[in-house]
Amino acid sequence: MSDLKRTPLYDLHLALNAKMVAFAGYQMPIQYPTGIIKEHLHCRSLAGFFDISHMGQCLVSGGNIAAQLDKLVPSDIVNLSTGEQRYTVLTNTEGGIIDDLIIGRLGDGFMLVFNAACEDKVITYLQSNLLGHLQLLSEQALFALQGPSAKEVMAELSAQACDLAFMQVLQTDINGIQCTISRSGYTGEDGFEISVAKQYGPLIAELILSFAQVKPVGLGARDTLRLEAGLSLYGHELNDNISPVEAGLSWLVDKNKCGYPGAEIIQQQLQQGAARKRIGLLVEGKTPVRDQYQIYNGADVLVGTITSGSFSPCLDQPIALALIDAQCSDKTLYAQVRNKKIALQVTKLPFVAHQYYRG
Amino acid sequence: MSELPKQLKYATTHEWVKPESDLVVKVGITDFAQEELGDLVYIELPEVGRKLAEKEQCAVVESVKTASDLFSPVAGEVIAINEALADSPELVNEDAFGTWLFSLKIDNAADLDTLLDADAYAESIA
Numbered sequence: 001m002s003d004l005k006r007t008p009l010y011d012l013h014l015a016l017n018a019k020m021v022a023f024a025g026y027q028m029p030i031q032y033p034t035g036i037i038k039e040h041l042h043c044r045s046l047a048g049f050f051d052i053s054h055m056g057q058c059l060v061s062g063g064n065i066a067a068q069l070d071k072l073v074p075s076d077i078v079n080l081s082t083g084e085q086r087y088t089v090l091t092n093t094e095g096g097i098i099d100d101l102i103i104g105r106l107g108d109g110f111m112l113v114f115n116a117a118c119e120d121k122v123i124t125y126l127q128s129n130l131l132g133h134l135q136l137l138s139e140q141a142l143f144a145l146q147g148p149s150a151k152e153v154m155a156e157l158s159a160q161a162c163d164l165a166f167m168q169v170l171q172t173d174i175n176g177i178q179c180t181i182s183r184s185g186y187t188g189e190d191g192f193e194i195s196v197a198k199q200y201g202p203l204i205a206e207l208i209l210s211f212a213q214v215k216p217v218g219l220g221a222r223d224t225l226r227l228e229a230g231l232s233l234y235g236h237e238l239n240d241n242i243s244p245v246e247a248g249l250s251w252l253v254d255k256n257k258c259g260y261p262g263a264e265i266i267q268q269q270l271q272q273g274a275a276r277k278r279i280g281l282l283v284e285g286k287t288p289v290r291d292q293y294q295i296y297n298g299a300d301v302l303v304g305t306i307t308s309g310s311f312s313p314c315l316d317q318p319i320a321l322a323l324i325d326a327q328c329s330d331k332t333l334y335a336q337v338r339n340k341k342i343a344l345q346v347t348k349l350p351f352v353a354h355q356y357y358r359g
Numbered sequence: 360m361s362e363l364p365k366q367l368k369y370a371t372t373h374e375w376v377k378p379e380s381d382l383v384v385k386v387g388i389t390d391f392a393q394e395e396l397g398d399l400v401y402i403e404l405p406e407v408g409r410k411l412a413e414k415e416q417c418a419v420v421e422s423v424k425t426a427s428d429l430f431s432p433v434a435g436e437v438i439a440i441n442e443a444l445a446d447s448p449e450l451v452n453e454d455a456f457g458t459w460l461f462s463l464k465i466d467n468a469a470d471l472d473t474l475l476d477a478d479a480y481a482e483s484i485a
Contacts, residue, residue: 019397035398036398037398224423286400287401287403288421290426310424318401338403338419
């Protein structure tokens with residue numbers, strides 16, 4: 001693990017007895033001694049603190065940066081107001097997804113937050129497609145505070161940040177330390193993401209963890225939380241060969257927009273339908289179904305593949321996301337698990353309702 | 360890490376074996392194994408009556424994150440499985456050495472001598 005990078009909270013994770021794993025080039029806490037299921041339930045009932053400093057962050061500015069960024073994504077960026085952010089995707093010319101990311105407008109520029117595993121390709125792509133100035137924020141830590149008690153905690157840290165609504169962002173301070181705080185996250189809960197200079201990372205983390213409602217949550221529960229919330233993960237539901245329409249992200253595509261990479265293909269899919277669709281599955285029984293397991297219909301015809309499968313602590317049963325033939329309208333499907341066929345019920349997403357604070 | 364019970368035998372693949380009576384043993388997974396796996400959510404056990412060779416893949420232990428194969432530490436026939444695990448796989452997390460998975464009637468008592476004792480197993484996971 002010696003060639004892996006460390007986040008500013010590395011020592012804190014060790015002090016909290018985290019189980020550390022390699023993830024996207026970093027040593028990250030997969031769980032703390034509490035375990036994934038209890039961490040997950042704690043986040044849903046009170047609040048969880050997540051170190052997500054491995055994620056890519058950058059600032060872009062200069063020139064007509066809004067118009068330039070706008071040309072790279074299917075969402076409307078030009079009309080994004082200062083202090084607003086948007087979840088969107090960078091598309092390739094085939095309509096596939098280079099990465100999913102958050103774009104927030106701050107003053108003259110935009111702050112982008114993207115996946116750690118995609119950092120190199122995203123930076124290279126942005127550098128060759130944006131004329132403005134790109135500043136990689138590699139000296140910034142990033143934390144998430146998620147759950148129903150997140151707002152009570154934030155009220156003590158920054159009253160200003162506490163007034164934000166879902167997908168709003170501002171630059172403010174916590175105890176005099178400059179932070180960029182947004183009301184966002186990837187758990188389905190109300191909550192905040194806090195970007196702060198690395199050297200203040202441990203201070204801010206310990207301050208947040210000092211609240212009785214807050215427990216540290218590792219990447220293991222971060223994954224089960226996002227899965228219950230029906231949120232896609234790059235490398236699973238999203239990749240270079242899956243379009244936003246197929247991935248169930250049509251809602252982020254501006255129907256009147258053209259000129260971004262793959263726009264014609266994506267517009268055509270919006271009007272005529274795509275070949276595949278993303279669905280949610282409740283597993284019958286206790287056997288988990290995992291990423292890459294194949295899915296069959298009642299006539300034993302292969303119709304798709306599981307893209308994420310795990311256990312839902314809130315529903316106390318296995319759940320999954322899958323990509324299947326768009327034509328398939330069966331309500332019961334089957335996954336091949338070792339030598340057995342496991343029945344799956346197609347269900348509405350999210351599995352667990354979102355709790356976003358919309359003001 | 361809890362103490363390794365001295366009366367148990369161990370396989371390098373992290374199963375424990377508890378001699379019960381003449382040729383009958385109980386098999387479970389070690390505390391080290393449950394700790395590595397994390398919260399267990401499903402355990403697929405072999406069918407009663409199945410004959411297992413030594414080191415044969417015979418069960419699957421699934422945590423939130425991953426599925427892991429379990430191997431028979433010795434050759435024998437499955438004579439019972441722990442039915443409680445169907446609804447409560449977390450019993451293994453709570454008490455790995457006190458929670459058996461299946462019971463075997465082993466082919467040769469001498470096979471038990473091929474397994475590790477507590478000290479040798481402790482060394483293998485150190």
